[in-house]
Amino acid sequence: METAAPNPLQRPLGRWGPLFAAVWLTFLVDPLRTAWSGLPAPHAWLGLVATVLFAASYLGLWITLRTGRARLAMAPPVRTRIAWTVGLGGLAVVMVATLGQVGTASVVYLAVTFVMLYPARIFLPLVLALTASVLVLGVVVPGWEHNTWLAFSVVAASIAVFGVRSMMNRNIELIRAHATNAELAAESERNRLARDLHDILGHSLTVITIKAELAGRLFDADPERARQEIADLERLSRDALADVRRAVEGYRELTLPGELARARTALEAAQIEARLPNSTDEVPSELRELFAWTVREGVTNVVRHSGAHRCEVLLAPDRAEVRDDGTGPDGAPVRGSGLTGLQERAATLGARLVTTRLDPGWSLAVVVE
Known part of the structure; x- marks a missing residue:
């Protein structure tokens, strides 16, 4: 009551x-x-x-x-x-x-x-x-x-x-x-939690779904590879659960090298060629988390929507970009919860979110001004 x-x-x-x-x-x-x-x-x-x-x-x-x-x-x-x-x-x-x-x-x-x-x-x-x-x-x-x-x-x-x-x-x-401030703080915390859960689960569940489909196709043809994919499924689901718990508790840490590693795993599972930087040393410390979110959101969209064969991640001291050779979204890009959350994070650090149609493909970038 x-x-x-x-x-x-x-x-x-x-x-x-x-x-x-x-x-x-x-x-x-x-x-x-x-x-x-x-x-x-x-x-x-x-x-x-x-x-x-x-x-x-x-x-x-x-x-x-x-x-x-x-x-x-x-x-x-x-x-x-x-x-x-x-x-x-x-x-x-x-x-x-x-x-x-x-x-x-x-x-x-x-x-x-x-x-x-x-x-x-x-x-x-x-x-x-x-x-x-x-x-x-x-x-x-x-x-x-x-x-x-x-x-x-x-x-x-x-x-x-x-x-x-x-x-x-x-x-x-x-x-x-x-x-009023207390209400705004509560609303801000709800938005943060919704944004983080979308980013965490959106990426993780996409990879889990793809690996599950792959394991199903390999079950008869290559049982050993299928078992490996199922083991990866278990690991990914445990990682996703841990990330959700950390997000709820408000102290989840995101690392740029970790997101690049996850991106490679996700792209390989989707049979998309991954071109990723070998080092993140040139990225300033204050931008590493923002660029990590950029890589996560960009790669998730590539795996989900692009139909691409190749995906490239470019890092610079003032820019992070994810580009692919797929079809990209039909018409104007739709600013869903993920892109909106990324745009909000970028704005807090004086950066902006830029989406560009390529020929062929699509580019998502966060640029520090």
Whole structure:
């Protein structure tokens, strides 16, 4: 049974998350004390209930948004934002109406709520309006004091929460970039494995098939030669299995001399004359693996498709070429998995894959520019 992968942007708060948010509710202690001292007056009861509900609602909003880290960067649906705004705003109005100026402590939390719920183009005018309201009410309402400290607190808290939100935006972008890189790395590994398996099995199975056909024809005419071909089949199949295991494990090594030896065996089994270089000394070390893949892919295509009588491998410090005198592909060359893989390997080393129709025959070359 498959289980869904955990979302890195969605995680529980942990035991300290709600406590951290609740600490900031201490600024509502004054409204609670004022309401408690006015009991059992109806307005005091109403102010007490409004303050408790305001604190619980604000804490619930913070936990709801913070539970998913992405939610502080991606605003909730419009209806949800409006519901939170209207609910907290209404409770703040009740606190001010029943408790007086001490109820304006809720304005700081309202400003923070606007910053958490809305983009800058919306929360900026709202925060400025709250700040102006605090200053104006302190002047026009009889008995109220001019509270510049509260106005400063509204602005400071808004800036602080906006900074936290911006930081979380960047963190979320990093998390998403990391997830994307992980997906690309996995896709690249799958492509590497598919490419290597094609190159390994395509070559090996082609040689095994040809040797099996040859052994079948020689079984009655030349039993000793047939047994030799069958022994080669066993060796080749074991080598192919070992290569597949190494490819899966990601550390398969390819050598140019080894590929030339395999090419000679494959061409002889297909009864194609092999003209191969006697030395690979002039090939630079950093190009040996690329040229080995070139020899493998080129010889495999010659054996499979060309109908050739002769195949020649040419090596130079900046070039590896496999050419034959066969018919070559009909029409434009088809870039299958093997040629595509070879082209990708060549590109990583600043080389290019070149295919050329000869008269007669076909040429496949990798040229370093």
